[in-house]
Amino acid sequence: MARMSGIRYPVVDTSGIMEIVEDKVYVAVGKNMKESQSTLRWALHNSGGRQICILHVHQPAEKMNILGTNFSINELEASKVEAYHETERQDMRRLLDRYNKTCQQTGVSAELHPIEMDSIEKGIVEFILQHNVRRLVMGGAADKHYSKKMVDLKSKKAIYVRLLAHPSCQIQFICKGNLIFTRPARLDGVGVAISSPSRLPNTNSSSVESSLRSRSITEGHSNTLPLTSPTPDYRRVMSDNRGTRISPNSAGELTLTTRLPSGRTYDEWGGISQRSPSTGSRFSTCSSEMADDSGLIPYATSEADSDYGSVPRFKDDVLNPSPPSVLERGMNDELYDQLIQAMAEADNSKRDANDESIKRRKAEIDAIMAKRRVKEYENLYAEELRRRLEIDEAFKKTNEEHENIKRELDEVSEELRMALEQKLVLESQIADSVQTVQDLERKMFDAVELLHKYKKERDDMQVECDDALRLLEETREKQAEEASCSSASQFYTEFSFSEVKEATRNFDPSLKIGEGGYGSIFRGFIRHTEVAIKMLHSHSLQGPTEFQQEVNILSRLRHPNLVTLIGACTDAWIIIYEYLSGGSLEDRLNCKGNTPPLSWQTRIRIAAELCSVLIFLHSCDIVHGDLKPANILLDKNSVTKLSDFGICRVLSQNELSSNNTSYCCRTDPKGTFVYMDPEFLSTGELTSKSDTYSFGIILLRLLTGRPALRLQMEVQQAINEENLKNILDPTAGDWPFVQAQQLALLAMNCCDVRKNRPDLASEAWRVLAPMRVSCGLPSFEFGSERQCAIPHYFICPIFQEIMQDPVVAADGFTYEAEALRGWLDSGRNTSPMTNLELANSNLVPNHALRSAIQEWLQQA
Structure with a gap:
């Protein structure tokens, strides 16, 4: 045999059995990682240094599960099926990577051979045939079927591969890491053992060919030919160059033998005579192994290559011995004739036996082919049955669709009938409408007549109205004189200290919601209303002054972005405000208590509302003086409420600042250092521009969310480097860059030197108003028209009129007392504004708002 693919070599071992050298071991693995891992580890342990090749047959799914129902791939779109199969292939690649990793852990580099077929066992058989595989290791049974006494295969795939794989491949079947069965390799019906190249003897091609040829002779019993007159002359040895000799035995009979490379002799008349009992036993075992599956191998040998094809060679050797003088000296003609006759009979017997063997093998092959055809017919029957079931299912679905269409047609018919009926109803309604229009026209003529009548009455009432207005003007003047003489205590509710103690549960520390240099703030319920109670420190020298000023x-100012004063306790310097559940802006910027961060829209709205209330204060010649996020409160809707007016100042018109452009007052600097105007710190002059500086720092904090210290320098550096996006607060969401840039420039201008700071009403509001509108809020302008308009918080939400007796309900909104009592007396217990259930029906008079309304009415 010639050398094949550089890796297989034919040799003959000492027992005379042919070996085919194979330097690769193929291991068939499946999806079951646990079972295949034990097979792979066994192959790695018993590979003998050979190259490991991992073989995996991928079987594409024939059905897909969609919403809990299995569908055949033939019923689905090709793109979906291909995507599903691609997912399966990716899973297969990951599985092979895990097997490859197992090999790498043992220091072995494995080759991967994935193939794709509809049948796993057929894929293995075809792979063995196409790639000339000489050694294969695969599973023989599931792990649950394994037992120590197992000697046969339990897997249908393993049985299929054992029967139909090419006979030249040796297959070892493994179960649970144990070898349970071995199918030896064969070459033309002769047992073949697989060995590694390291076991090759130093033989040349002529010796290998001679060994194979001598091995192909069929085994048999040695026969002898009796001689009539044995003489010592016939005990001479006759031999040729191939080791054939004729010699007498101990009984005086002449025997023709041929020396085989394995140490056996060939008897031309009787076949191969065994050298020893041990040798014969081994050969018989090999023959029995060959007989296991010999009938299943669909390969036949020609007479020239059969076991009997070698006999004529030996016959020629006997008929033409070398040298011929040996026979001439010791044999007479009669003995020679007997020898020729015996050889001819032996030749005929062996030829008959060979013909019978060929016929038997052909019959077995025909039987196998018949079984295969029966299997194919069974498969065809199953496929036809499957198709019939699919057709029945399709027919059933078609009937269901037909029924559905029929039902839909019935529904459409019913809808058409209802539409016709509705059309008749509409036509009747149109006729009624025409009649109604005619009636209205008649009524309109009657109304014109009444109009002329009412016009005359109106002229009369106009005269009465003028008289009433004159009287009202006189009344307003009297009220203004009385208001100028009254004290501030008329504009807020006075509470006793016992009421405050009861509202705070004797100033329970668990109700404390804030504390600072001014004092402490408690949360409480007073007169069934939730309020914030600010208690100033008694030891503070500024306590009485700050209390009275705030x-x-x-009590005299009212703005939607100013905190509402509920009342006060003058005996203990306690101020009672409306309770704002949103906390301070400082807490919300720091997300205190795991509160959600403020969005950029909310931050723009807070900036606009803060600018609005500052414009209002400055128009009243009031400077807050301590503007910072901790003094900016938020309600539950994140509406801004400015608080803490303890150190605010009312600017005197008699004092002007050094630049003679704005009013100012001189005072000792108080407040938080990082938010204070540097020029106020150096000169002691407090002006409205000082609040503008603090407003600019708050804008920078809303933009960046960073601490105020050195924040101005960081933003200026980012603007210079065109890197503003990187310092914007990411928790606020995606800032619109144009608006963020405008806010940053406005904030930096507010933090500039005092003379360069923008005017809030004319310049800052011009930037913030469009942004406020973009956040979905209504726009308004500051000016004379705005001052003459009725403030919206003076209007009762129910009557939509200016309130005369404002009261605060449990929902925190202010209503006209008469309107809200009528709302509650009608059986309602919900808020007119939020439609949520009211906690109680108590009404608290809003004296501060009442005084503000009266003051506004006097000035209007």
Whole structure:
């Protein structure tokens, strides 16, 4: 045999059995990682240094599960099926990577051979045939079927591969890491053992060919030919160059033998005579192994290559011995004739036996082919049955669709009938409408007549109205004189200290919601209303002054972005405000208590509302003086409420600042250092521009979310480097860059030197108003028209009129007392504004708002 693919070599071992050298071991693995891992580890342990090749047959799914129902791939779109199969292939690649990793852990580099077929066992058989595989290791049974006494295969795939794989491949079947069965390799019906190249003897091609030829002779019993007159002359040895000799035995009979490379002799008349009992036993075992599946191998040998094809060679050797003088000296003609006759009979017997063997093998092959055809017919029957079931299912679905269409047609018919009926109803309604229009026209003529009548009455009432207005004007003047003489205590509710203690549960620390240099703030319920109670420190020298100043300011001013004053306790310097559940802007910027971060839209709205209330204060010649995020409160809807007016100042018109452009007052600097105007710190002059500086720092904090210290320098550096996006607060969402840039420039201008700071009403509001509108809020302008318009918080939400007796309900909104009592007396217990259930039906008079309304009416 010639050398094949550089890796297989034919040799003959000492027992005379042919070996085919194979330097690769193929291991068939499946999807079951646990079972295949034990097979792979066994192959790695018993590979003998050979190259490991991992073989995996991928079987594409024939059905897909969609919403819990299995569908055949033939019923689905090709793109979906291909995507599903691609997912399966990716899973297969990951599985092979895991097997490859197992090999790498043992220091072995494995080759991967994935193939794709509809049948796993057929794929293995075809792969063995196409790639000339000489050694294969695969599973023989599932792990649950394994037992120590197992000697046969339990897997249908393993049985299929054992029967139909090419006979030249040796297959070892493994179960649970144990070898349970071995199918030896064969070459033309002769047992073949697989060995590694390291076991090759130093033989040339002529010796290998001689060994194979001598091995192909069929085994048999040695026969002898009796001689009539044995003489010592016939005990001479006759031999040729191939080792054939004729010699007498101990019984005086002449025997023709041929020396085989394995140490056996060939008897021309009787076949191969065994050298020893041990040798014969081994050969018989090999023959029995060959007989296991010999009938299943669909390969036949020609007479020239059969076991009997070698006999004529030996016959020629006997008929033409070398040298011929040996026979001439010791044999007579009669003995020679007997020898020729015996050889001819032996030749005929062996030829008959060979013909019978060929016929038997052909019959077995025909039987196998018949079984295969029966299997194919069974498969065809199953396929036809499957198709019939699919057709029945399709027919059933078609009937269902037909029924559905029929039902839909019935529904459409019913809808058409209802539409016709509705059409008749509409026509009747149109006729009624025409009649109604005619009636209205008649009524309109009657109304014109009444109009002329009412016009005359109106002229009369106009005269009465003028008289009433004159009387009202006189009444307003009297009220203004009385208001100028009254004290500030008329504009807020006075609470006793016992009421405050009861509202705070004797100032329970668990109700404390804030604390600072001014004092402490508690949360409480007073007169069934949730309020914030600010208690100033008694040891503070500024306590009485700050208390009186804050009460005077908040009791006379009213703005939607100013905190509402509920009342006060003058005995203990306690101020009672409306409770704002949103906390301070400082807490929300720091997300205190795991509160959600403020969005950029909310931050723009807070900036606009803060600018609005500052414009209002400055128009009243009031400077807050301590503007910072901790003094900016938020309600549950994140509406801005400015608080803490303890150190605010009312600018005197008699004092001007050094630049003679704005009013100012001189005072000792108080407040938080990082938010204070540097020029106020150096000169002691407090002006409205000082609030503008603090407003600019707050804008920078809303933009960046960073601490105020050195924040101005960081933003200026980012603007210079065109890197503003990187310092914007990411928790606010995606800032619109144009608006963020405008806010940053406005904030930096507000933080500039005092003379360069923008005017809030004319310049800052011009930037913030469009942004406020973009966030979905209504726009408004500051000016004379705005001052003459009725403030919206003076209007009762129910009556839509200016309130005369404003009261605060449990929902926190202010209503006209008469309107809200009528709302509650009608059986309702929900808020007119939020439609949520009211906690209680108690009404608290809003004296501060009442005084603000009266003051506004006097000035209007």
